[in-house]
Amino acid sequence: MASYSSYKKINGDQLADNSLNAASFSTSPNSSYGVKWFFGTNCRCSPGCCCAWSAPSTVQNMWIQAWGAGGNGTGACSCNRCQHWQAAQGGYYNTKMIETNGNCSYTVCAAGVYPCLSRECYGCVGCSSYVNGHNLSNFCAIGGCRGNANPSWSTACASVNPCCRAPGNNGGDFGIGNHSSAWSNSRHDTYRGWCHCYHYGHSPTSAPLIGTTAYQSIRNCWIRCGCWIVPYGHGGMNAMTTYCGGCCGQGGTGGGGLVKITYF
Amino acid sequence: MASYSSYKQIASSRIIDGSIPASAVSAGAFSNWCVKWIRGNPGNRTEGCCCYWQVPTGVKRITFELWGAGGNGHGQCNCSRCGNWHAAGGGFYNTKTIDTNTNCGYSVCAGGVYRCCSRECVGCKGCSSYVNGHNLSNFCAMGGARGCYTNSWSSTCYSQMHDCCMQPGAWNGDFGMGNHAGASYRAGGWDCHCYYNNDSIPTGAPFIGTLGVSYGVRHCWSRCGCWTVPYGHGGQGATTSYCGSSCCGQGGTGGSGLVKITYV
Numbered sequence: 001m002a003s004y005s006s007y008k009k010i011n012g013d014q015l016a017d018n019s020l021n022a023a024s025f026s027t028s029p030n031s032s033y034g035v036k037w038f039f040g041t042n043c044r045c046s047p048g049c050c051c052a053w054s055a056p057s058t059v060q061n062m063w064i065q066a067w068g069a070g071g072n073g074t075g076a077c078s079c080n081r082c083q084h085w086q087a088a089q090g091g092y093y094n095t096k097m098i099e100t101n102g103n104c105s106y107t108v109c110a111a112g113v114y115p116c117l118s119r120e121c122y123g124c125v126g127c128s129s130y131v132n133g134h135n136l137s138n139f140c141a142i143g144g145c146r147g148n149a150n151p152s153w154s155t156a157c158a159s160v161n162p163c164c165r166a167p168g169n170n171g172g173d174f175g176i177g178n179h180s181s182a183w184s185n186s187r188h189d190t191y192r193g194w195c196h197c198y199h200y201g202h203s204p205t206s207a208p209l210i211g212t213t214a215y216q217s218i219r220n221c222w223i224r225c226g227c228w229i230v231p232y233g234h235g236g237m238n239a240m241t242t243y244c245g246g247c248c249g250q251g252g253t254g255g256g257g258l259v260k261i262t263y264f
Numbered sequence: 265m266a267s268y269s270s271y272k273q274i275a276s277s278r279i280i281d282g283s284i285p286a287s288a289v290s291a292g293a294f295s296n297w298c299v300k301w302i303r304g305n306p307g308n309r310t311e312g313c314c315c316y317w318q319v320p321t322g323v324k325r326i327t328f329e330l331w332g333a334g335g336n337g338h339g340q341c342n343c344s345r346c347g348n349w350h351a352a353g354g355g356f357y358n359t360k361t362i363d364t365n366t367n368c369g370y371s372v373c374a375g376g377v378y379r380c381c382s383r384e385c386v387g388c389k390g391c392s393s394y395v396n397g398h399n400l401s402n403f404c405a406m407g408g409a410r411g412c413y414t415n416s417w418s419s420t421c422y423s424q425m426h427d428c429c430m431q432p433g434a435w436n437g438d439f440g441m442g443n444h445a446g447a448s449y450r451a452g453g454w455d456c457h458c459y460y461n462n463d464s465i466p467t468g469a470p471f472i473g474t475l476g477v478s479y480g481v482r483h484c485w486s487r488c489g490c491w492t493v494p495y496g497h498g499g500q501g502a503t504t505s506y507c508g509s510s511c512c513g514q515g516g517t518g519g520s521g522l523v524k525i526t527y528v
Contacts, residue, residue, distance in 0.1 A: 010274060012284030020284070022293045022322045031324035033528045035361045037439035039432050201449050201463075211473030212443045213354075213465060216422035227424045231470060232441050237422060260439075264528075 032058040038110040038259040044228040046256035048112030048127065055263060057102035063262040064131050065095045066141035067207045069111040070254025071180075072123030073226040073236035074147035083151055087204035088235030089144035089180035091126050091257055092165060094172035098135040100263075106133030111143055111257030113236070117225075117250035123147045123236060129257035139171035145180045147204065147238045147251055155183045159205070178205045181235070200240055207233030207255075218242055226252030233258060296322045297528045302374045304333075304520030308491040312376025312391060312520055319368045319527065327361040327526040328395050330405035330437075331469045333375035334518025335445065336387030337489040337501035338411035348421065351446025351479075352498030353409035354469035355390050355521055356430055358440035362399040364527075370397035375407055375521030377499075381489075381514035387411040387499065393521035403436045409445035411466065411501045411515055423447045423467065443467045446498060449478075464503070469496030472522075481505050489516030496522060 034056065040048040048069065055062065068091030076083070091111070108131050114124035126143025145162045159179035167174040184202045201217035212231035218224055218240050226237030232255045239249025298320070304312035312333065319326070332355030341347075355375065372395050378388035390407025409426035423444035432439045449463040468474040474494040481487050481503045489500030493516065502513025 009278050009280050010283075011280050012282075012288060015284060015288040017287045018290040020288050020293065021290045024293075031363070031528075033325040033361075035327050035359070035438070037359075037432065039439060042431055042441065203449075206475075209473065210470055211468055211475055212470055213446070213467040213475065214423050214444045215447065215449055215465065217447070217449045218421055224422065227422050227444070229425055231443050 032056060033264050036261045036263070038108050039232065040110055040112050040256040042229065042232065042256065044253045045115035046112050046253070048110050048256050050109040052105055053108050054103050054105045055100050059100060059102055059263045061097065061264045062100050063095070063097050064139065065093070065260040066129040066131065067210065067233040067258040068092045068128050068141040068143040069113045069126035069257040070204065070207065070230060070233055070235040071126045071144040071146040072113060072116065072118060072253045073204065073238040073251030074121060074123045074149045075119035075251050076223055076239040076241045076249030077119060077121035077149050083149045084155065085184045085200065085202045085238045085240060086148040087181035087202040087238055088123055088147040088254055089162060090178045090205045090207035090235050091144045091233040092142045092175060092177040093208040094139065094141040094170050094175035096136065096139055096172045100134055104134040106131055108259050110259045113253040113256060115253070117253065119248065119250055121149045123251050126254045127257065129259050131259060137171050141175065141257065142170065143257070144235050144254060147236065149238065157183050176208045178208055181205055200242060202238055202240070204230065204235030204237055216240065223249040225250045228252055230255045232256055296320065300525040302372045302523040303495060304374050304376050306492060306495065306520065309379040309517050310376050310520040311379070312374050314373040317370050317372050317525070319364050319366055321366045323364060323366060323527045325361065325528050326364050327359065328403070329357070329359045329524040330393040330395065331355045331357055331472065331496040331522040332392050332405040332407040333377050333390035333521040334466070334469065334493060334496055334498040335390045335408035335410040336377055336380065336382060336517045337466065337499035337515030338385060338387050338413040339383035339515050340486055340502035340504050340513030341383060341385035341413050347413050347415040348448040349464040349501050349503060350412040350414065350448065351464040351466035351501060352387055352411035352518055353426060353445025354443045354467045354498050355408045355496040356406040356440060356442040357470040358403070358405040358435050358437035360400065360403055360437045364398055368398040370395050372523050374523045377517045377520070381517065383512060383514055385413040387515050390518045391521065393523055395523060401436055405435065405440065405521070406430070407521070408469070408498050408518055411499065413501065421448050441470050443470055464501060466493065466498030466500055468494065472496050479503060486513040488514045491516055493519045495519045
């Protein structure tokens with residue numbers, strides 16, 4: 001049975017067309033718009049950042065963008081033969097647009113990296129960034145591939161796509177990765193073999209849409225470690241040597257992951 | 265005491281939920297969403313662009329994104345000894361989302377570059393982009409690192425954060441980051457120097473994605489930097505593959521800074 005208060009109510013279809021404008025409202029529905037970034041410290045061995053986050057009370061839609069952490073660089077590992085180097089890959093990108101409700105809670109994790117500065121012939125894979133919560137399922141952006149070093153003279157000298165993620169993988173609307181770098185080529189030295197030793201260069205790759213750059217090269221050098229810090233999502237730098245017998249150089253870690261949430 | 269007009273007013277509790285049709289809302293009542301770009305001339309020696317910008321009526325929220333100008337490239341400065349080249353860096357990125365009010369005014373400046381094409385061993389840093397106004401304080405994005413020529417045989421040949429490793433939250437933004445500035449890449453001759461000075465790579469600004477700008481020479485008396493590079497990108501340096509050459513090459517300037525304003 002209708003109550004007194006229900007009799008008092010006005011049906012919106014009684015409002016004349018165009019009778020409401022922005023001034024009719026106490027706050028603009030647009031004022032719920034915002035952008036929130038999640039990130040770890042921008043340093044080597046970044047632990048990333050994980051936390052719970054609640055959508056503001058009036059928010060209805062969220063656009064989530066995530067970048068995985070970059071892979072770690074390799075060490076200058078070999079002591080008895082010239083090496084060549086494959087630099088680490090940048091983190092992957094994944095994105096999803098979802099509907100949400102005010103005060104829904106989400107677990108958000110901007111990936112860190114394995115806190116190891118490798119002396120081995122390989123680094124560590126970058127960690128995944130992810131978001132869990134209402135209207136999301138297994139949504140993540142995976143980390144970049146690790147750097148490698150080996151004495152093989154027949155390894156391909158082209159950059160490759162080491163893990164081909166199709167858009168829609170990992171619970172997103174669209175995702176993409178970058179190539180990992182080519183194995184370093186060099187100017188040959190007939191005393192030392194082909195595709196090895198002096199004139200090395202390598203370039204770890206960036207995460208998609210961030211577009212950063214890092215690289216290292218040496219002409220004649222006993223040992224050079226990777227740079228401590230690379231930009232967010234970027235692959236870490238390798239340690240390198242142009243000589244046999246130098247085996248103590250440490251690779252750098254990749255850049256930490258990122259999560260960006262645009263909400264409305 | 266309640267007035268007659270207050271008795272006439274309708275509280276939101278008296279409107280049936282979900283009953284107001286779209287036709288009752290006048291066109292444009294909440295169509296404030298827009299993107300505004302502030303940028304300098306894309307040409308050589310850009311002066312950037314500074315202006316006063318006023319918030320349009322009805323706007324409640326703004327996201328500012330800033331990119332500093334790229335650093336200028338080095339000149340071909342050394343006449344007595346082979347050198348190597350550290351390429352200029354791209355500008356830093358910084359972003360902040362704030363509440364605002366109709367007709368608030370903001371001083372907006374997209375950074376320019378020092379208007380010199382250096383013949384010296386170092387170029388000039390890029391200038392900062394910034395925005396001042398309501399709910400902002402010392403908010404800016406720094407310019408990129410300058411290019412540098414050196415004949416030191418022990419200079420590092422890896423890219424790095426030359427001037428500053430910017431932490432997110434620095435310069436009063438919500439999130440910011442920088443890119444590495446460049447280094448020599450696979451230079452030849454001796455100890456990272458002289459002939460085969462191929463490939464030095466000035467870097468771009470984060471989230472613009474200009475990759476692939478580079479410069480180098482095999483056998484060349486003098487080669488100046490290109491006049492223009494993309495927005496926020498580090499400028500090209502001047503190079504030579506000989507000692508004692510004409511010593512007159514000029515570096516190019518960096519790309520102009522940018523400011524992107526998204527408002528609703």
